[in-house]
Amino acid sequence: MSLVIVGSVAFDTIETPEARRERIVGGSCTYSALAASYFTKPKIVAVVGEDFPKTTAAFFKKRGIDLKGLSVIPGGKTFFWEGRYGDDPNQRDTLRLDLNVFNNFQPTLPASYRTPDILFLANIGPALQEHVLAQVKRPRIVAMDTIRHYIETEPEALARVLRKTDIYFANDEEARLMTNERNLIRAGRLLLERGPRLVVLKKGEHGALVFSRDSLFGIMAHPCEGVVDPTGAGDSFAGAFLGYLDRVGNLRVSSIRRAAVYGGVLASLTIEDFGIERYKTLKPADVEDRFQRIKKFVSI
Amino acid sequence: MSLVIVGSVAFDTIETPEARRERIVGGSCTYSALAASYFTKPKIVAVVGEDFPKTTAAFFKKRGIDLKGLSVIPGGKTFFWEGRYGDDPNQRDTLRLDLNVFNNFQPTLPASYRTPDILFLANIGPALQEHVLAQVKRPRIVAMDTIRHYIETEPEALARVLRKTDIYFANDEEARLMTNERNLIRAGRLLLERGPRLVVLKKGEHGALVFSRDSLFGIMAHPCEGVVDPTGAGDSFAGAFLGYLDRVGNLRVSSIRRAAVYGGVLASLTIEDFGIERYKTLKPADVEDRFQRIKKFVSI
Numbered sequence: 337m338s339l340v341i342v343g344s345v346a347f348d349t350i351e352t353p354e355a356r357r358e359r360i361v362g363g364s365c366t367y368s369a370l371a372a373s374y375f376t377k378p379k380i381v382a383v384v385g386e387d388f389p390k391t392t393a394a395f396f397k398k399r400g401i402d403l404k405g406l407s408v409i410p411g412g413k414t415f416f417w418e419g420r421y422g423d424d425p426n427q428r429d430t431l432r433l434d435l436n437v438f439n440n441f442q443p444t445l446p447a448s449y450r451t452p453d454i455l456f457l458a459n460i461g462p463a464l465q466e467h468v469l470a471q472v473k474r475p476r477i478v479a480m481d482t483i484r485h486y487i488e489t490e491p492e493a494l495a496r497v498l499r500k501t502d503i504y505f506a507n508d509e510e511a512r513l514m515t516n517e518r519n520l521i522r523a524g525r526l527l528l529e530r531g532p533r534l535v536v537l538k539k540g541e542h543g544a545l546v547f548s549r550d551s552l553f554g555i556m557a558h559p560c561e562g563v564v565d566p567t568g569a570g571d572s573f574a575g576a577f578l579g580y581l582d583r584v585g586n587l588r589v590s591s592i593r594r595a596a597v598y599g600g601v602l603a604s605l606t607i608e609d610f611g612i613e614r615y616k617t618l619k620p621a622d623v624e625d626r627f628q629r630i631k632k633f634v635s636i
Numbered sequence: 637m638s639l640v641i642v643g644s645v646a647f648d649t650i651e652t653p654e655a656r657r658e659r660i661v662g663g664s665c666t667y668s669a670l671a672a673s674y675f676t677k678p679k680i681v682a683v684v685g686e687d688f689p690k691t692t693a694a695f696f697k698k699r700g701i702d703l704k705g706l707s708v709i710p711g712g713k714t715f716f717w718e719g720r721y722g723d724d725p726n727q728r729d730t731l732r733l734d735l736n737v738f739n740n741f742q743p744t745l746p747a748s749y750r751t752p753d754i755l756f757l758a759n760i761g762p763a764l765q766e767h768v769l770a771q772v773k774r775p776r777i778v779a780m781d782t783i784r785h786y787i788e789t790e791p792e793a794l795a796r797v798l799r800k801t802d803i804y805f806a807n808d809e810e811a812r813l814m815t816n817e818r819n820l821i822r823a824g825r826l827l828l829e830r831g832p833r834l835v836v837l838k839k840g841e842h843g844a845l846v847f848s849r850d851s852l853f854g855i856m857a858h859p860c861e862g863v864v865d866p867t868g869a870g871d872s873f874a875g876a877f878l879g880y881l882d883r884v885g886n887l888r889v890s891s892i893r894r895a896a897v898y899g900g901v902l903a904s905l906t907i908e909d910f911g912i913e914r915y916k917t918l919k920p921a922d923v924e925d926r927f928q929r930i931k932k933f934v935s936i
Binding site for chain 1: 723724818819820821822825839841842843845852853854855856859860861862863890893894897931933934935936
């Protein structure tokens with residue numbers, strides 16, 4: 337199987353109640369590709385400026401990530417986001433957002449990217465998501481994610497992408513906003529009517545729910561005693577979820593449930609350090625160990 | 637085994653975003669005894685006024701609840717609470733609270749109540765909880781619950797009761813208030829240091845966590861599409877939890893986990909109708925059916 341991920345590779349400045357980090361590497365594509373790399377060899381589609389560190393690109397390659405679809409714009413500046421978390425790690429404020437090289441980004445996919453088994457349209461504008469969709473032969477699975485900004489500003493384009501989506505990832509706030517429904521069970525079921533075969537609602541410290549027409553799965557989050565930096569948890573969840581599905585190559589109920597647990601595993605590991613730091617030392621055995629711990633944690 | 641429950645039997649006036657009910661039967665003892673009655677024959681200690689409906693007392697008896705410890709004060713008025721829920725069923729405001737017969741309540745336990753295997757000190761003042769504790773031969777399990785009001789106004793008495801407690805039930809807000817710790821995993825572990833062998837943190841729609849020194853269990857809440865009246869969910873959880881433990885007669889890890897699932901079962905059933913209405917038609921088979929559904933819902 338093969339997994340193509342389209343999203344942002346960025347610099348993030350992050351402030352938490354305890355600390356601040358300036359211009360560390362982040363972005364939806366970064367986190368989801370790193371998480372997926374524990375299960376498969378993801379191909380990424382993204383854009384960066386000349387300021388993007390070569391050491392980070394080398395680290396991506398070492399993790400088995402295919403960078404043929406990563407455009408480096410000469411003289412360009414990499415997408416920049418600055419955010420601040422309060423005491424509730426599920427809440428954050430965006431302080432600054434510079435699109436930079438993303439302003440005029442219209443990716444042309446390398447030939448080797450055009451027949452993916454799984455295509456993940458991570459958090460980028462819905463128009464860009466459609467532009468990518470138009471370049472691929474219908475994949476077995478199209479997955480997507482989005483954010484509040486696009487739900488509010490481009491609802492029609494988003495609805496079109498959603499109709500072509502098999503797996504939709506949303507956090508609780510996004511699901512409520514999309515459906516105008518506070519109850520997450522009802523929200524999840526409503527979202528199923530808009531296209532996807534699977535709706536994955538991520539509830540941060542409260543875990544996740546996976547909806548399909550004939551099954552509902554609930555998984556608690558790993559019990560974290562401390563969150564260093566919540567950034568990238570949702571992207572890591574989606575990346576691990578899809579990476580695992582790409583590895584097993586089927587959509588059986590048991591595979592989907594295990595995919596969601598692996599999503600929680602990578603999300604909980606990511607937030608143990610700032611940015612992508614945790615990935616620099618993370619071993620496959622750590623991933624398996626946490627999978628077993630979560631399984632034991634929720635076993636009746 | 638035997639289970640004695642001490643708490644309030646009350647009239648509640650309840651307002652939700654959809655409806656309002658005046659002076660329906662409620663109270664911590666009521667809900668926990670009804671929930672426990674699906675597993676054992678609880679004995680209750682509480683006080684009501686002459687205005688308390690004989691039909692309700694008859695219903696309690698029919699459910700196998702021992703009423704020898706229920707004092708009826710001639711000419712007295714039953715405890716009254718009025719509350720309002722907003723869109724978030726986990727949040728509520730107390731609009732009015734009349735202690736009435738609870739003002740001078742100093743229960744004397746019937747002889748048949750003084751050697752319980754499990755004693756549940758449900759939500760009443762800590763001084764009253766101590767007064768009851770002093771009248772019983774050390775039970776195998778002392779369990780307790782409390783509310784924000786007593787955490788704020790009687791912290792010392794509460795700490796004394798907690799030191800004598802084996803199982804402490806708290807919701808997320810109470811756990812944070814008790815420990816001044818936002819992270820619930822840390823809050824749960826801190827509470828374990830104050831006496832209890834088990835700390836049960838109820839998170840409403842997000843499920844529950846059960847802490848012991850060497851194990852941690854997380855269970856999702858039953859996926860409710862609609863909540864009619866959240867009142868009594870926490871008390872029903874505790875009642876079912878303890879009722880189940882009373883039935884199985886041991887504190888094995890597997891028993892504790894099943895007890896927590898049954899807690900979630902009765903909590904989720906209770907909120908499907910106003911007050912204790914759901915209990916009037918609830919069959920043991922409904923309880924088993926929901927247990928199996930939750931098990932399937934969280935099974936990996």
